[in-house]
Amino acid sequence: MGRAVTEDARERGWDVTVLHRGRHAPPAGVTALHGDRTAPDGLAALAGGEWDVVVDTWRSAPSAVRDSARLLAGRTGQYTYISSRSVYAHPTPAGAAEDGALVDGSPDAGPVGYPQAKRGGELAVEAAFGGRGLLVRAGLIVGPHENVGRLPWWLDRTARGGQVLAPGPRGLTVQYIDARDLAAWTLDASVRGLGGAYNLAGPPGVTTMGDLLETCAEVTGGGAELRWSDPRRIVDAGIEPWTDLPVWVPPGELHDTMHRGDVTKALAAGLRVRPLAETVADTWEWLRRRREQGFEEGGPIREDLSRRGLDPDTEARFLRGE
Template identity: 40%
Template sequence: MKLLVLGGTVFLGRHVVNEALARGHEVTIYSRGLHGTPHPDVEQVIGDRADVTPLRGRAWDAAIDTSGMTPAQLRGSASLDLGHYVFVSSCNVYPDWPERPVDEDSRTWQDGEGYGQDKAASERVGSEAMDGRFATVRAGLIVGRHDNIFRLPWWVRRIAQGGRVPAPGAPDRPIQIIDARDLAAFCLRLAEERTSGAFNGTGPIGQTTWGELLAAAGDAELVWIPDEQLVEAKVQEWTELPMWLPADAYPGTWRIGTANAQAAGLTTRPVADTVEDIREWLQTGGEREIGDYRAELRPPDMSSEREAALLQLV
């Protein structure tokens, strides 16, 4: 299969390229060439998502779009000569999420401005332009090596340092993640099989718990701090203790239905395998590899003073 990957050098796109090459596909990537290093066995075309002129006059069996953010970008790329189009969207297209559980039939944003609204509008543009040859994969929390946002790697690194570690909420609280390798494989499957539709790309509900996930990262002493005390201490949601949101305020966070995706072939590996892969990546210089792309979104290191203050809450 001749495959066009829009993106392909940073995180998920990099895994898509690796998986495509492992399956014997011929890969072209389209990116600005500013971040990451392209795989030596792919063709790289340099250009901006806002202008796909460098790709005109060519044809691909399928495209996997890991970088599209706006309707204008989708309008351009969907106008290319493509047999099938797989667009990596986000669960942020659901206006009810994360305050309420969602599934693949839940309503999506139909107007407004913002990340989720733009992704939802992009889905509509792509679906209309491709006329039945379009799949949208609404990604949940993507984790794994090459993670330039560094959420789960933050925990793996901190726990490897040992000592007493503040842990959010309760160890039996569920969490949903998806290894970037599994999401990449699913996107490739949709492209290969010309599958259309909307799919939630994350692990199944009840996949694992916070306790299981963090325990897999090492033998540090995890000190579980209830949500109420974290809120009172003004712990910044999602970033200061990465991936944490108060359960009462956001009960739908880890209840994203994936029935359609599983029926279409999505499978997810044990979280311990993901954690081990991240640990190995960190040990071989993973932090140096990711550069500064979107560094402003990464969770900051927690000072020893802040850790000590949180540990005194329980």
């Protein structure tokens, strides 16, 4: 998400400053400041300077968001925090909007679970910026440069061809947002001075698992044969939704929580969502370039995350009916 925001801002001709730890080269054309937000002096590089908009993508201890927001409150016009729909209390009913019940959180907390961390970050921004704080509650984020390994795993799997375990039903809907669409809306909304919480994902009920996997198979051209399978049989076999089979969760409460959120408010505020085929094709092209550069199959997984995707032997045994 940080990369998508930076690239979009640069394309607009903005002067962009990034704060990062210096472990990777910064994007071209930006002012790079170094700092570790988990260290006592990690914000020293932000001691001076003024900004029109700050976009904060932090996902861990809320206290880091608290410290940044407090430090920049008098020198920033708008503070935008990339939060998550995970801040809603589980189970989240289908069609839940921004006024749904939320998990507990504290802006002063150290490392906590992901939902609590994102909610604590929201509270930190609200405390420091009030109405000048924008809370972007993102859904499932996909697109080029995804380093979680969800869409990249399906692309790699369909590219290998053969029989592919396709978790059903085929018409089960999925809800996601391309990072580039999320970035564009975020910057537009920040310039307009929008505040408060917005759910950010594509409209519910538009895209299905069938659409997603069939598009992956078509784009990769591996001759994959999708074997649609009953969700109860998949779960009974010990295959984990979401992790073994990325993006997919069977019908029920968890599916309603993950894939049926209300995004009416964001759509009314100008959210535009590109076609699924464009997201899939662009992500595949990016993965292919990485292969040419010597990166392994399976997607560029962050070091702090577990690798996603179903073990080939487990898939083969399931498809054989074992």
